[in-house]
Amino acid sequence: MSSTKLRQRLSYILTMYGFLTPTIVGLVIFNAGAIIASFIISFQKYDVITPAIWCGLENYRWIFSSSLFWRAVGNTLRFAVGYIPLSIIVSLLLALLVNQNLKGIGIFRTVFYLPVVTSMVAVSLVFSWLFNPYYGLINHLLSLLGIQGPAWLSSSEWAMPAIVIVSVWKMAGYYMVIYLAALQNIPPELYEAAAIDGANRWQQIRYVTVPLISPTTFFISIMCTMSALKIFEQVYVMTGGGPANSTITVNLLIYRNAFEYLRMGRATAMAYFLFAAIMIVTLIQFWGQKRWVHYG
Amino acid sequence: MAKGKALHSFQKAFSYLFLSALGICFAIPFIWMISSSLKQSTEIFVLPPKWIPNPPVWENYVELFRVIPFLRFFWNSTYVTILATAGQVMSCALAAYALSRRKFFGRDVIFYTLLATMMVPGQVTIIPRFLIMRALGWLNTHLPLYVPFFFGGPFGTFMLRQFFFSIPRELDDAALIDGCSQFRAFWSIYVPLSKAALTTLSLFIFMDVWNDLLSPIIYLSSPDKMTLTVGLTYFKGQYSTDWHLLMAGAVVSIVPTILVYLFAQKHFVQGIMVGSVKG
Numbered sequence: 001m002s003s004t005k006l007r008q009r010l011s012y013i014l015t016m017y018g019f020l021t022p023t024i025v026g027l028v029i030f031n032a033g034a035i036i037a038s039f040i041i042s043f044q045k046y047d048v049i050t051p052a053i054w055c056g057l058e059n060y061r062w063i064f065s066s067s068l069f070w071r072a073v074g075n076t077l078r079f080a081v082g083y084i085p086l087s088i089i090v091s092l093l094l095a096l097l098v099n100q101n102l103k104g105i106g107i108f109r110t111v112f113y114l115p116v117v118t119s120m121v122a123v124s125l126v127f128s129w130l131f132n133p134y135y136g137l138i139n140h141l142l143s144l145l146g147i148q149g150p151a152w153l154s155s156s157e158w159a160m161p162a163i164v165i166v167s168v169w170k171m172a173g174y175y176m177v178i179y180l181a182a183l184q185n186i187p188p189e190l191y192e193a194a195a196i197d198g199a200n201r202w203q204q205i206r207y208v209t210v211p212l213i214s215p216t217t218f219f220i221s222i223m224c225t226m227s228a229l230k231i232f233e234q235v236y237v238m239t240g241g242g243p244a245n246s247t248i249t250v251n252l253l254i255y256r257n258a259f260e261y262l263r264m265g266r267a268t269a270m271a272y273f274l275f276a277a278i279m280i281v282t283l284i285q286f287w288g289q290k291r292w293v294h295y296g
Numbered sequence: 297m298a299k300g301k302a303l304h305s306f307q308k309a310f311s312y313l314f315l316s317a318l319g320i321c322f323a324i325p326f327i328w329m330i331s332s333s334l335k336q337s338t339e340i341f342v343l344p345p346k347w348i349p350n351p352p353v354w355e356n357y358v359e360l361f362r363v364i365p366f367l368r369f370f371w372n373s374t375y376v377t378i379l380a381t382a383g384q385v386m387s388c389a390l391a392a393y394a395l396s397r398r399k400f401f402g403r404d405v406i407f408y409t410l411l412a413t414m415m416v417p418g419q420v421t422i423i424p425r426f427l428i429m430r431a432l433g434w435l436n437t438h439l440p441l442y443v444p445f446f447f448g449g450p451f452g453t454f455m456l457r458q459f460f461f462s463i464p465r466e467l468d469d470a471a472l473i474d475g476c477s478q479f480r481a482f483w484s485i486y487v488p489l490s491k492a493a494l495t496t497l498s499l500f501i502f503m504d505v506w507n508d509l510l511s512p513i514i515y516l517s518s519p520d521k522m523t524l525t526v527g528l529t530y531f532k533g534q535y536s537t538d539w540h541l542l543m544a545g546a547v548v549s550i551v552p553t554i555l556v557y558l559f560a561q562k563h564f565v566q567g568i569m570v571g572s573v574k575g
Contacts, residue, residue, distance in 0.1 A: 012398075012400065012478075013400045013401060015477075015478045015479075016394040016397060016400050016403070016478075017394075017402075019390045019391060019393055019394035019478070019482070020390070020391050020394045020395075020406060022387040022390065022391070022446060022447050022448050023387060023388075023390070023391035023406070023410070023447065023448030023453065024406065025447050026387070026444070026446075026447025026448045026449075027406070027409060027410060027413065027447075027448070029428065029447070030421065030425060030428075030444055030447060031413040031416070031421060032409070032413070033424070034420070034421035034424035034425055034428075035413075035416055035420055035421060037424035037427070038420050038421060038423055038424050041423060041424070048427070048430070093318075094318065097311060097314060097315050097318070098315070100311055102308065102311060102312065102315075105315075107319075108315050108318075108319055110558070110561070111319050111322050111323055112318070112319075112322055113557075113564075114322070114326065114554065114557070115322065115325075117503060117550075117553045117554060117556075117557040117564075118507075118550045118553065118554070119506070119507035119509075119525055119549060119550060119553070120507065120509070121507070121509050121525040121526075121528055121529065121549075122525075122528060122546040122549050122550050123325070125528060125529070125531075125532060125542055125546055126325050126328070126329045126543065126546055127325065128532065129328075129329075129332065129539050129542070129543065130325060130328060134341075134343075135340065135341050135342075135343065135345065137324070137328050137345055140343075140344055140345050169321075169322065169325070173322075174568065177564075177565055177568050177569075178568060178569075181565075181569055201307075226417075230417055230418075230419065232510070233509050233510075236509065237509075237529060237532075251419060254419050255510075255514075258422070258423050258426070258514075259426075259513075259514050264423055264427075267423055268420075268423050270419075271417070271419040271420045271422075271423070272420065274417060274419055274420075275416060275417055275419070275420050278417060279415075
């Protein structure tokens with residue numbers, strides 16, 4: 001290689017690294033560095049003020065023996081079990097409905113999508129008011145149907161279902177848009193063929209639409225799972241984990257330990273537990289997809 | 297044929313009925329929020345609840361700014377969001393340009409490392425980030441809320457890189473042969489051609505930062521430094537809550553994001569689609 005060519009090559013590499021400098025700094029400090037630091041802290045007793053002390057597996061031992069932590073794990077799973085299927089069903093239903101060539105359909109799409117661009121904090125606050133046991137609109141509407149509504153957020157039984165409802169309402173529009181794109185990719189000939197074979201509307205959905213959009217359903221279920229296991233803002237604003245710890249979640253516990261009790265070691269150990277849990281669940285989903293996802 | 301038509305219009309009516317029922321379910325919280333925001337504090341607690349406040353108390357929206365430093369919160373949110381968005385779009389675009397060029401030593405390693413960090417939940421990195429900001433003496437300032445955004449991000453970089461691949465390479469090859477620098481090629485060819493993608497990304501970052509709750513609550517401590525999302529939670533008292541003011545505050549806080557959405561709907565759909573191919 002001639003020296004000018006070498007110089008050109010070198011200057012190309014240097015220029016490219018110039019473009020990448022901010023990203024590399026961010027990657028090293030805020031991501032890779034932070035991921036490693038977090039792992040180290042999880043083996044320490046560290047309260048920010050006094051120097052860190054090594055404590056081996058103490059933090060992890062605490063996690064596995066703390067009943068509060070397992071309560072949080074249970075609540076997080078309870079949320080996930082409600083949120084994931086409901087989100088998928090509601091968003092698919094919305095997508096099927098707004099995928100029709102009807103006048104004014106754009107307005108419906110907008111209405112269903114509006115909660116997505118609204119902040120979770122504002123949404124949670126508005127729903128705290130809607131869920132008010134005495135003066136809230138929801139219990140009023142239920143009473144019109146002759147149903148005595150529960151105390152919702154102040155009931156340890158109904159607080160989590162209320163949080164699930166808020167979360168589904170907030171995010172269904174987002175998944176609807178993804179489903180909508182998948183539905184629009186289905187060739188109309190397939191429906192025509194099914195109709196000729198005598199399939200009614202419901203059978204067309206069941207045997208044509210659902211299998212064809214299963215890769216999208218798989219993708220949405222992964223996204224829903226990740227966000228469900230990380231649930232934080234809704235509980236922080238609506239219940240603060242109460243009543244009687246009935247809505248405390250892993251992420252809320254991490255926040256409390258880190259920034260309220262300054263137990264950085266425990267908080268990072270829990271964060272790593274959450275990380276591992278998300279990885280395992282995602283791997284299981286990828287493994288399980290063979291059984292129900294059809295790639296065209 | 298007539299039967300088919302009747303069936304068709306029946307189906308249409310059914311669809312509209314179903315759509316309207318769901319539409320009402322999705323719209324009620326917004327309607328109720330606006331209605332409550334215009335009520336008197338006594339009218340809030342009336343049974344059965346009233347849909348239309350009589351008379352509408354527009355003063356609630358003035359009162360809001362008196363009870364808490366609402367204007368201050370609004371300004372804090374605005375400028376933090378603008379700086380964070382600008383920083384993130386810029387750093388992601390630069391990185392995306394380099395990562396979409398001819399292969400060079402380390403290009404793919406950087407790209408895949410970046411993608412891998414997307415898998416790691418934020419809870420893992422938040423504590424070291426907090427400690428870094430503390431070491432820098434940045435706690436209780438706005439710096440931690442926007443400075444990290446100047447150091448790239450996987451989602452934006454990935455999205456713009458995909459977009460840059462769709463720009464014909466001949467364009468910049470010609471410019472580079474004519475002696476134009478890489479930065480010129482980036483700035484005067486790629487940036488203008490990617491306006492749509494850059495807008496989409498900006499909107500997504502704008503929403504994320506404006507609506508963020510965690511960063512302000514962990515980095516800030518004095519009330520006058522808070523952003524709008526945190527400011528709203530101040531209305532929710534331990535024992536009693538001024539619901540009418542809280543609802544007015546919620547309305548004001550969501551107006552910017554809703555306006556942005558209404559003016560740029562098509563960008564949102566594109567952005568979600570890019571996000572969904574990443575998986």
